[in-house]
Amino acid sequence: MASTLAERRVLVTGGSSGIGASVADAVVKAGGRVALLARRTDRLAELTSRLAPNATAVTCDITDEAAVRDAADVAVEWLGGLDALVNSAGLFTAGRVADLDPAAWRSMFEVNVLGLLNVTRACIPHLGDRPGASVVNISSLSGRRVPRPTSGVYAATKFAVHALSEGLRQELSPNGIRVTTVAPGMVDTDIAAEWPDDPDSTAFRERLRADGLPAEAVADAVVHVLGVGPEVNVVEYAVMSTKQQ
Known part of the structure; x- marks a missing residue:
């Protein structure tokens, strides 16, 4: 794997922790270089x-469209170009619609x-006509089904990511x-670290640790x-822990 992404230049959002930080590690180990966008x-x-x-x-709030454009330009200048974007930033707050703020x-x-749209739009001009140029959107298996009533709003955002990814694939393939779309099941990250210390939140965090993918x-x-040949587009990659039911 050490040379799989040799010389590839990759921008990763949500790179300060969790999946984004792990992607940064893996890209560098595979021979690439990374620019990380996050708030922390x-x-x-x-x-x-x-x-x-x-x-x-580059510290950046990806919900700020103007800041994203500037941050992407700075990151791409440091990289000397851009071969791939990995949209990994994500937020999950559980709660029923009747109860959630x-x-x-x-x-x-x-x-x-x-x-995701802000960053993708800012990066499209930098990706044009590069062999094997890629956009990878980290979604969730919750983008295909709603696992529990307290996940409905979060799942709706991930259904949207699946739809946007398909639309972008059609738009950008020419x-x-x-x-x-990379769609994992439960992943052992700190996504629920700031949830309140109530029984439901504690149970969810324990299940992430016990059953989640690393x-x-x-x-x-x-x-x-990112490493498959430029003539191949992996449209969706779904993965889950063998422990998850």
């Missing part, structure tokens, strides 16, 4: 220091859907840009997708 400057600094000299970070609805759609497994899927 301290976590970004820690990761880029460890991956130096093959990584840089509408501000949480908006935050999930702003990050999971509008943020330019040779591949678009892939984030590294999702990163391996991303590296595989």
Whole structure:
């Protein structure tokens, strides 16, 4: 795997933790270079220091369209071009529609859907006509089914990611840009770390630890997708833990 992505230049959102950080690790191990976009400057600094000299970070709120354009330009300039975008940033707040604060609805759609659109639009001009150019959108198996009533709004954002990915694939394929949806099941990350300490949240965090995929497994899927020949578009890559029911 060490040379799978040799010289490939990859921009990763949500790179300060979880799947995004694991993708950054995997891309560098596979021979590529990464630029990371996320909001947490301290976590970004820690990761880029460890991956130096093959990584840089740009602090950015992906829900801010103007800031995203500027951040993408800075990242691509450092990389010296762009071969792939991995949209990994995501937000999940559980709750029934009747109970969840509408501000949480908006935050999930702003990050999971509008943020993805902002970054993708900013990167499209940099990806044009590069052999094997790729956009990889990290979605979820919740983008195909709603696993529980407290996941309805989150699942709606991931259904949207699946639809947007298919639309982007049709839009960008004439330019040779591949678009892939990577849809994992439960992943052992800190996505629920800031949830309240109530019995439901505690049970969910425990289930993530017990049954979730390691984030590294999702990163391996991303590296595989990026490493296939430029004549191949992996349209969707769904993966889940053998422990998950």
